[in-house]
Amino acid sequence: xxxxxxxxxxxxxNDEVFETISFNFAxxxxxxxxxxxxxxxGIPGTGKSxxxxxxxxxxxxxxxxxxxxxxDKNLNQELIIIDEAQMLxxxxxxxIRTLADTKKYTFILSMHLTExxxxxxxxxxxxxxxxxxxxxxxxxxxxxxYINVKLLKNNANHxxxxxxxxxxYKYTKGNFRYIKKFVKTLFExxxxxxxxxxxxxxxxxxxxxxxxxxxxxxENE
Amino acid sequence: xxDFFELERKCKQLKRKKLIKYSSIFLLFIILIGVAIYxxxxxxxxxxxxxxxxxxxxxxxxxxxxxxxxxxVKIKEKNxxxxxxxxxxxxxEKNxxxPTPPAPTLSLxxxxxxxxxxxxxxxxxKAELKTKKxxxxxxxxxxxxxxxxxxxxxxxxxxxKKYYENADYExxxxxxxxxxxxxxxxxxxxxxxxxxLEKTGQKEKAIKLLKTYLKYKNSLExxxxxxxxxxxxx
Numbered sequence: 086x087x088x089x090x091x092x093x094x095x096x097x098x099n100d101e102v103f104e105t106i107s108f109n110f111a112x113x114x115x116x117x118x119x120x121x122x123x124x125x126x127g128i129p130g131t132g133k134s135x136x137x138x139x140x141x142x143x144x145x146x147x148x149x150x151x152x153x154x155x156x157d158k159n160l161n162q163e164l165i166i167i168d169e170a171q172m173l174x175x176x177x178x179x180x181i182r183t184l185a186d187t188k189k190y191t192f193i194l195s196m197h198l199t200e201x202x203x204x205x206x207x208x209x210x211x212x213x214x215x216x217x218x219x220x221x222x223x224x225x226x227x228x229x230x231y232i233n234v235k236l237l238k239n240n241a242n243h244x245x246x247x248x249x250x251x252x253x254y255k256y257t258k259g260n261f262r263y264i265k266k267f268v269k270t271l272f273e274x275x276x277x278x279x280x281x282x283x284x285x286x287x288x289x290x291x292x293x294x295x296x297x298x299x300x301x302x303x304e305n306e
Numbered sequence: 307x308x309d310f311f312e313l314e315r316k317c318k319q320l321k322r323k324k325l326i327k328y329s330s331i332f333l334l335f336i337i338l339i340g341v342a343i344y345x346x347x348x349x350x351x352x353x354x355x356x357x358x359x360x361x362x363x364x365x366x367x368x369x370x371x372x373x374x375x376x377x378x379v380k381i382k383e384k385n386x387x388x389x390x391x392x393x394x395x396x397x398x399e400k401n402x403x404x405p406t407p408p409a410p411t412l413s414l415x416x417x418x419x420x421x422x423x424x425x426x427x428x429x430x431x432k433a434e435l436k437t438k439k440x441x442x443x444x445x446x447x448x449x450x451x452x453x454x455x456x457x458x459x460x461x462x463x464x465x466x467k468k469y470y471e472n473a474d475y476e477x478x479x480x481x482x483x484x485x486x487x488x489x490x491x492x493x494x495x496x497x498x499x500x501x502x503l504e505k506t507g508q509k510e511k512a513i514k515l516l517k518t519y520l521k522y523k524n525s526l527e528x529x530x531x532x533x534x535x536x537x538x539x540x
Contacts, residue, residue, distance in 0.1 A: 277310050286314075295320060296313040304320065 087276040089239045094269035096262055102139055103231050107221040108132060112140055115193070120216040122185040123193045126201040127220035130262030133195045134168050136220065141166060141193075149173060153180060160184075166193045171200030178204065182213075222259030225250070232268060244289055252294045256303045263303070271297045459488040466498055475502045493525045500531060509535055 102108075111125065115136075125133050137146055144164050147155060149172030156177075159165050167173070167181075184190050196204070198219070204210065205217070223231070229250050236242045245253075253271075257263040274293055278286035286293055298304035466481035482499040485492070496519045503512035516532040519525070 274310060274313070281310075283310075292314070292317050292321075295317045296310075299313055299316050299320070300309070 086279050087241075087272045090236070090241060090272045091269055091276065093235045093239060094265045094272065096265050096269075103234070105223045105227045107219075107223070108136060111136060111218050111220045114216070114218045115140060118216045118218070120214060121188055121191045122182065122213070123191070123216040123218060124201055124205070125193060125195040125218050125220065126198050128198050128222060128260065130260035131220045131222055132261045133220055135261075137166055137168065137193065137195055151177075153177065156180065156184070160190065163189070164191045164193070166195070168195045169197075170194035171196040171204070175207075182210070223261055223264075224259065225254045228254055228257070228259065228264055231264070235268075249289055249291070249294060252291065256294075256298045256301075263301070267297055267301060267303075270300055274300075457484070457488075459485055459492070462488060463492075463495060463498070466495070466502075470498060470502060470505075473505075475505045478502045479506070491523065493519070493523065493528055496525075497528060497531060500528075500535075504535065509539060513539070 115123065115125070125137065127133050134146070141164065144162070144166055145159070147159065147165065147167045149167070149169040151167065151173075156165065170178075173181075181192050181194070185192050201217075205215070232245065232250070232253075233242060236244060253264070253267055257267050271289065271293060274296055275286065275289060277283075278293070295304060462481050462485035466478045466485060469475070469478035469481060479499065479502045482495050482502060485495045486499070489495070496515065500512040500516050503509070503515065513532060513535050516528050516535070519528060520532065
């Protein structure tokens with residue numbers, strides 16, 4: 086019964102763009118930046134990879150498992166994007182920095198907020214001007230808007246009350262990935278309850294939301 | 307979704323835990339409020355009451371606890387001494403400023419008796435005994451008199467009688483004198499005075515007193531009393 090909605094909230098990089106204020110701001114900064122070394126930072130699940138995929142669809146995004154040779158292979162292009170850059174070792178970061186100093190190549194390093202702060206504290210980054218673009222978690226209103234848009238697409242609006250939205254936001258804390266995962270799991274539970282004729286949970290209620298939070302490990306038992 | 311029912315069970319458990327948590331916080335809050343109210347509305351301790359000017363009201367004695375009246379009597383007497391000292395001071399001041407002493411007020415007389423009571427250990431013990439016998443009634447009266455600071459003839463006579471009944475003849479004489487100052491025509495006071503004198507071994511004085519009264523007034527009862535005294539003397 087809720088299969089469409091479950092599919093709708095599946096986490097995928099091919100998802101449609103949902104433009105939040107923070108997303109637009111980061112996009113604009115990436116556009117306008119003229120620095121050869123750019124840091125895209127944010128807590129996990131805020132949509133850094135999603136932003137890079139959608140903003141630079143033709144540029145290959147290198148993963149954190151890359152080596153010096155992999156970088157050298159990609160030196161034929163001006164822009165090099167590295168996702169999860171917090172996993173790179175110091176020698177590699179230093180190599181990227183020297184390449185960026187030549188002004189021939191532009192690097193965009195996407196990394197987690199806490200690790201990025203540690204890397205930026207290092208001496209060779211302190212003395213340089215680096216563009217730091219932060220992607221912030223979405224607000225409650227943006228989350229409500231996002232869910233409602235998805236529900237409207239499937240003619241399933243008015244499934245959530247304000248109280249339930251508040252609860253979901255309390256658990257997910259504006260983390261985009263968690264929101265999608267949470268709503269998907271919630272619909273899976275609802276689907277099970279409806280298909281098994283469990284009258285008590287035939288509609289979305291606070292117990293179903295708590296059950297989802299327990300399942301995702303967002304609620305301490 | 308095989309874990310649906312397990313999740314449901316965990317959800318219920320969680321709800322129960324939360325309920326216990328919030329209700330215990332609520333209970334604690336109520337207890338705290340209760341304790342706060344108790345301390346705010348707590349009556350003043352007995353010690354502070356004694357430091358105030360007000361003379362204490364006689365407290366009801368508990369017949370099941372025989373030791374309690376004794377304690378109460380002691381407290382009263384202590385308070386009375388405080389009041390008495392003040393009164394005596396006032397009295398002395400009045401006497402110095404005024405050459406002719408005013409008619410003695412009862413409160414002063416009571417104070418004097420109380421001072422004697424407290425200074426003399428024998429009399430103190432006697433007074434305690436007396437209070438046991440009369441269930442602290444004289445003290446009740448005395449304290450009430452102290453509060454009012456006025457006395458009627460009847461009150462003085464009653465006190466004199468009480469003292470006489472309790473074999474405290476000296477105090478009885480004092481109250482008789484006071485009563486006679488208020489009204490010296492009443493033969494009851496003269497009779498009681500004479501009886502007191504007799505008990506204290508002053509029969510001569512008692513005869514004189516009765517004769518003086520009978521010079522001016524006629525009283526059959528006093529005449530008989532005089533006759534008895536004279537017969538006993540002979």
